[in-house]
Amino acid sequence: MGSCKTAATIVGALAFSLAGTTLALAGAETETVATTTTREAPVPSVSQDMLSGAATDTKNNLHTNLNYEQTRYYQGKQINKSNVGKLRPAWIFQTEVVESLETTPIVVDGVMYVTTSFNHVYAIDAKTGEQFWHYKHKMGPVTTYCCGPNNRGVAIYKDKVYMGTLDAKLVALDAKTGSLVWETQIADPELGYSETMAPTAVDGKILIGTNGGEYGIRGFVRAYDAETGKQVWNFHTIPENSVGVWATHDATGKDMHRDIEAEKAALKKLGDPYKTLGGGVWQNPAVDLEKKRIYFVVGNPSPDLDGSIRPGDNLYTDSLVAVDLNTGEYVCHFQYIAHDVWDLDSVSPPILVDVKNKDGKTVPGVIHAGKTGNVYVHNRDDCSLIRFSEAMVDQTGMWTLPTPEGAKMLPGANGGVEWSPMAVNPDLGLSYAVNLHQPMTYHVESSPYPGGKLWLGGAFKVIPGSEQFGNVTAVDYNTGKIKWQKKTPLPMMGGALATAGGLVFTGEGDGWFRAYDAESGDVLWSFFAGAASTHHLPPTRWTARSTSWSVRVVTPRSTSSVATTSSPSRPTDRVSA
Amino acid sequence: MFRISGWASIAVLFASALVIGGSAIAADDIEQKAQICATCHGADGVPINNTTPVIWGQDEGYLYLQLRDFQKGTRKSPLMEPIVADLEKQDMYDLAAYFTNKKWPNLGQPSAPSDVAAKAESAAKSIGCRGCHLDHFQGDGTTARLAGQWQEYLLSQMLAFRDGSRGNNPGMSDLMKATPKEDLEPLSKYLAGLQVDQYIGRGGR
Numbered sequence: 104m105g106s107c108k109t110a111a112t113i114v115g116a117l118a119f120s121l122a123g124t125t126l127a128l129a130g131a132e133t134e135t136v137a138t139t140t141t142r143e144a145p146v147p148s149v150s151q152d153m154l155s156g157a158a159t160d161t162k163n164n165l166h167t168n169l170n171y172e173q174t175r176y177y178q179g180k181q182i183n184k185s186n187v188g189k190l191r192p193a194w195i196f197q198t199e200v201v202e203s204l205e206t207t208p209i210v211v212d213g214v215m216y217v218t219t220s221f222n223h224v225y226a227i228d229a230k231t232g233e234q235f236w237h238y239k240h241k242m243g244p245v246t247t248y249c250c251g252p253n254n255r256g257v258a259i260y261k262d263k264v265y266m267g268t269l270d271a272k273l274v275a276l277d278a279k280t281g282s283l284v285w286e287t288q289i290a291d292p293e294l295g296y297s298e299t300m301a302p303t304a305v306d307g308k309i310l311i312g313t314n315g316g317e318y319g320i321r322g323f324v325r326a327y328d329a330e331t332g333k334q335v336w337n338f339h340t341i342p343e344n345s346v347g348v349w350a351t352h353d354a355t356g357k358d359m360h361r362d363i364e365a366e367k368a369a370l371k372k373l374g375d376p377y378k379t380l381g382g383g384v385w386q387n388p389a390v391d392l393e394k395k396r397i398y399f400v401v402g403n404p405s406p407d408l409d410g411s412i413r414p415g416d417n418l419y420t421d422s423l424v425a426v427d428l429n430t431g432e433y434v435c436h437f438q439y440i441a442h443d444v445w446d447l448d449s450v451s452p453p454i455l456v457d458v459k460n461k462d463g464k465t466v467p468g469v470i471h472a473g474k475t476g477n478v479y480v481h482n483r484d485d486c487s488l489i490r491f492s493e494a495m496v497d498q499t500g501m502w503t504l505p506t507p508e509g510a511k512m513l514p515g516a517n518g519g520v521e522w523s524p525m526a527v528n529p530d531l532g533l534s535y536a537v538n539l540h541q542p543m544t545y546h547v548e549s550s551p552y553p554g555g556k557l558w559l560g561g562a563f564k565v566i567p568g569s570e571q572f573g574n575v576t577a578v579d580y581n582t583g584k585i586k587w588q589k590k591t592p593l594p595m596m597g598g599a600l601a602t603a604g605g606l607v608f609t610g611e612g613d614g615w616f617r618a619y620d621a622e623s624g625d626v627l628w629s630f631f632a633g634a635a636s637t638h639h640l641p642p643t644r645w646t647a648r649s650t651s652w653s654v655r656v657v658t659p660r661s662t663s664s665v666a667t668t669s670s671p672s673r674p675t676d677r678v679s680a
Numbered sequence: 681m682f683r684i685s686g687w688a689s690i691a692v693l694f695a696s697a698l699v700i701g702g703s704a705i706a707a708d709d710i711e712q713k714a715q716i717c718a719t720c721h722g723a724d725g726v727p728i729n730n731t732t733p734v735i736w737g738q739d740e741g742y743l744y745l746q747l748r749d750f751q752k753g754t755r756k757s758p759l760m761e762p763i764v765a766d767l768e769k770q771d772m773y774d775l776a777a778y779f780t781n782k783k784w785p786n787l788g789q790p791s792a793p794s795d796v797a798a799k800a801e802s803a804a805k806s807i808g809c810r811g812c813h814l815d816h817f818q819g820d821g822t823t824a825r826l827a828g829q830w831q832e833y834l835l836s837q838m839l840a841f842r843d844g845s846r847g848n849n850p851g852m853s854d855l856m857k858a859t860p861k862e863d864l865e866p867l868s869k870y871l872a873g874l875q876v877d878q879y880i881g882r883g884g885r
Contacts, residue, residue, distance in 0.1 A: 202814070202815075221820075242821075244740040244741050244744055244773060244776060244777065244821075245741040245744060245745075245821065245822055246741055246820065246821030246822060247741070247821065247822050248812075248821070249811060249812060250811055250812075251811065251814070252814070252820055252821075269821065270821075292821075293745075317851070509858065546854070546857075546858045548850075548853070548854045548857055548858075550850035550853065550854070551850075553754075553848075553849065553850045553851070554754075556848065556849045556850065556851060557812070557849060557850070557851025557852065558850060558851055559851045559854050559855070560854065561854050561858070562807055562854050562855050562857070562858035563807075563808070564806045564807055564858055565805060565806050565807075565808070566806075567802050567805070567806055
């Protein structure tokens with residue numbers, strides 16, 4: 104706690120000088136107790152109707168991506184282009200964990216749920232920043248994860264909140280007190296399974312995928328009973344026949360330089376590699392309540408860079424997949440990159456929105472932003488591709504095959520668009536994505552399945568001294584054209600929020616959190632969160648007791664939640680770099 | 681953690697005996713088993729030489745996996761293999777828990793000079809060491825703590841991953857192969873010189 108206190112003092116002092124607001128710090132707690140309840144959280148039971156109506160609910164934020172369609176489009180207009188410049192910090196909450204924060208706060212009736220790395224959960228008063236309770240997951244001895252001890256948030260349903268854990272469990276907590284109600288071991292962490300995504304609650308089920316594409320897992324999406332934690336259904340993201348159609352070109356028509364004959368020979372010799380083929384699911388599925396379907400994207404094949412020992416298209420890696428919500432049965436899929444050897448997979452959560460088809464007719468669509476840097480627009484009925492957008496990043500050399508010495512290709516293996524959720528403004532027909540430009544070389548080395556150990560099949564190397572940057576890009580998903588693009592000094596990861604007030608919020612790696620004009624991309628407001636880091640978190644917005652609030656849990660290694668409010672009676676506070 | 685007294689300890693031991701079918705080892709047994717470890721890894725956490733790794737305060741999952749791998753033969757060591765040969769899985773968990781709760785010793789290794797540190801930083805950023813070993817190179821779970829480990833041991837292991845003689849983590853082998861050999865010594869010096877007394881980051885456990 105010594106080092107945490109130091110950090111708290113610095114962050115707290117900053118907030119105080121900004122706005123003279125109260126500062127809430129995590130108090131002294133006994134480390135042996137899993138949950139510390141300061142006082143019960145006055146949270147109502149969250150019904151399915153509330154969850155289903157989240158798209159028009161301007162009072163709460165009930166889903167990680169705001170609603171089942173995952174639009175991240177907030178329909179409130181209280182904060183808008185004309186007054187966004189008056190946003191000021193209202194409070195800062197210091198978490199005990201000093202690590203990356205990738206969580207999206209869930210807010211119900213003024214109670215905010217925030218998770219941290221290493222699976223802590225806080226219930227906080229959204230108005231004041233005061234803590235109701237703090238839960239620390241008792242981590243098992245074995246955790247296997249490649250990409251930070253992150254957590255991306257809770258799901259809420261009735262009187263419980265749900266979280267996946269690094270030791271591959273799903274836990275249900277009492278939303279009022281934070282005490283553990285049940286926990287279920289989802290998979291074996293010794294084999295490379297872990298959980299960082301927020302679950303999705305729907306129709307009494309808790310949906311969750313898995314990490315592990317860097318460890319030779321066999322990926323899945325599962326539904327668990329919200330009351331009991333018992334598994335309802337399982338969908339393997341890797342079917343027993345993973346071979347596919349031997350596609351030689353990607354979704355955008357680029358030649359992937361596959362050696363199909365060599366792959367066929369390998370298939371004959373090795374058999375179908377489905378048992379260790381990876382296919383993690385890192386982010387929430389979108390839910391079509393009417394059709395009772397879910398849409399999610401599946402991550403890379405294992406090992407990442409070595410295709411020689413996993414012949415075939417490696418279905419359903421690097422794909423959009425739809426399954427039946429009630430049964431988990433396969434409905435349709437679309438694969439972006441068959442037999443991926445670059446880890447340029449599919450991570451950013453899909454969004455359900457009406458789109459224009461090739462004939463100009465409006466149809467139910469689903470869109471996804473790839474690590475490739477393209478936005479893909481699909482027909483929701485059969486997952487087929489309607490169009491793809493102009494590239495949002497440099498794709499020079501795509502798809503140069505990895506070599507033992509290392510071959511340069513753009514984008515680097517983080518994208519394009521990483522796990523960062525897009526937002527859309529359906530009135531403007533625009534989607535907003537945050538991108539990275541991070542040149543890398545791709546190296547291949549072959550090794551057999553290592554039984555749950557890191558299995559990259561080579562290495563991705565950031566090229567020392569190469570310029571890196573990012574961008575915020577608005578894409579017209581009805582045409583595929585880029586409407587506007589704003590360059591940022593550092594590569595971007597985290598996500599975006601759009602509002603009916605004509606705004607887009609997102610944050611940057613040097614600590615700046617900004618509001619953009621949704622139509623033009625002009626920066627209308629900036630706030631320096633005081634963090635210097637490379638990851639970003641999606642902002643969330645909610646209303647508590649008639650005041651609009653916008654929150655962004657600021658960047659990792661600063662570990663604070665900052666709330667800002669649009670009270671017109673206070674002057675605008677800005678911090679210059 | 682193992683100094684549980686009174687009825688609680690009896691209840692815990694009884695429960696664990698049920699779970700693992702009579703092969704439960706009491707805290708005394710762990711102390712006894714740990715004595716063997718102390719011969720090389722040090723009774724005070726400081727190993728007898730700089731090619732023997734610090735295991736006091738090392739990450740629990742990592743310690744468990746190494747014991748498991750020595751037993752399975754995926755990590756080779758003529759010294760360690762006979763020592764772990766008869767361990768039950770629960771013994772390995774218990775030993776890992778025992779040592780992870782000890783305080784990491786200060787080996788008094790110097791901080792790397794700035795030119796060495798800069799070279800190490802560049803190499804670490806290039807292959808993304810912090811992605812798994814975290815910001816302060818303290819690791820977590822099944823990923824090893826590197827900060828403050830013996831420099832000679834660190835270098836020997838990076839080279840062993842690189843040439844495949846340490847074969848229990850092909851991902852590490854790939855990353856070491858992708859790193860120029862001349863970067864490994866600066867990397868080892870940099871990591872060895874990071875003395876971090878507090879376990880930073882994860883909050884109270």
